[in-house]
Amino acid sequence: MTGQNSRTIRVDTLARVEGEGALYIKMVGERVADVKLKIYEPPRFFEAFLRGRHFSEAPDITSRICGICPIAYQMSAVHAIERALGLRIDPAVRLLRRLFYCGEWIESHTLHVYMLHAPDFLGFQDVMGMAKDHRSVVERALRLKKIGNRIVSFLGGREIHPISAAVGGFYKAPTKRVLRELADDLQWALEASLETVRWTATLEFPDFEQDYEFVALRHPDEYPFNEGRLVSNRGLDIDAAEYEDHFVEQHVKHSNALHSVVRGRASYLVGPMARFNLNFDKLPEAAQQVARDVKLTIPVKNPFRSILVRGVELVFACAEALRVIRDYEPPAAPRVEASTRAGVGQAITEAPRGILYHRYALDDKGMIVTAKIIPPTSQNQKRIEDDLREYAPRLVAWPLDEATWKCEQAIRNYDPCISCATHFLKLTVEREPAGGA
């Protein structure tokens, strides 16, 4: 058993990943023989559940797919159905939807940056441990997250709510005065977000860069939420309706999830790093400036530095929410009434973790014939495995428990929402002699 060892990293329950899953890495000497990340795929259940339902139920049903990002599911659903019905929404509704998304990004990014990812960099088991030494930082995070939650609750994210998002708009439109009540909190949140970027810049990052294909929405005037062409740094430039022509979902034996690849190419990366690298010029000046201050320059190719990018996106979300509140005038009608027709509609929106694709086919009574949902985590899954294949060999000299922890950290770079995808996550590392079987 001397000489080259084979070892297996096995994580049966990945901590600080939303939900549960499992990772298995087999190394023979310094060579990675196998990487398997197991993630299940709950949207399949919801796709089946949606069939035969009226389109007006889709925003509520799909928002139940994920407890962390219900707005993303609502937004992709309403936009896809509006395209199927040929509906055009009021510009004021469009603004409100941007505000809605700002709330979710603030909540989700704050949770991940401070509570789930930062403990890795600071060497704490979890945020409970971190709170003892970094109390004011954790308190800042809680307040920031609460402000995001306030926006989401106000516009009706999780529970049925008078203002909730609907196909064609919202059930009710808030007054200008009511929105203004959020402004003081958001002004504080903007400062706290700038502080978040500066604070994350003090962390130490492994020297690890990869040559990614970044995929994100791009809009001519805005940092993307609900609209834009789908573009990449390798020449992709398509409409949402063409998504399934350019991306393929492959079945893999070890996971119920499907692996997404760019047709004719390989894995790709969606989420904050992709958005940032492809849309830096659309960020507000405050966000661009703080990125430059901390020497975060495009293209960012080190996935561990995604924690900084999330911080910059927090700055954007707060600045954008303040802009919406300033510019908002209530729409003439809270929503456009839909006249029912048969059709197919696709939409892509930018969930906190990356692009979320929905497609609906409706019959002439407005009933859903088929639904297709591809969440960001399943799109990133193959890319996470590719990162681990490159990263694991660097950990050969580390004790097994530390190597395992570092692999978990590499997975957390992607903020994988496995509760959207599964229930428990597990990681496995095994050793066995090289040149054996």
Add this chain to the structure above:
Amino acid sequence: MLIIGYGNRERGDDGAGVLVAEQLRELGIPTKIHTADALALIELWGGVEEVTLIDAVVTGAPAGTVHKWDVDQMLGAEASHASSHGMGLVQAIGLARSLGCLPGQLHLYGIEGKRFAIGQEMSTEVKNAVERLVRQIAEPS
């Protein structure tokens, strides 16, 4: 006094806490339902003196067992880690304690579940346990 039902109704027995809260509402007892991350519980109970929290758990006990814990038992219990939410309930409670924002009194009810797959129906044992717990909370002896 605030009663919070926590869980995911799309995941079989995980919806136990939510169902308790819904049934208490039908009896005219105000409750809150929480389906998002455990961390946001700290926001929900902010400033409240007495809180009762109901969640689904897995401790190895027979399905339908109703556990009652206080904060110290919860923080000391390995079993409570089986709560099925990413940012665990135990972590949220531990964090709240270290930041001094726990309610004065926090009562925790855990309903032992056995199946948690997406789209699965709640088990009979858990449904019965929900009814028992609703009666117990609504009509304290």
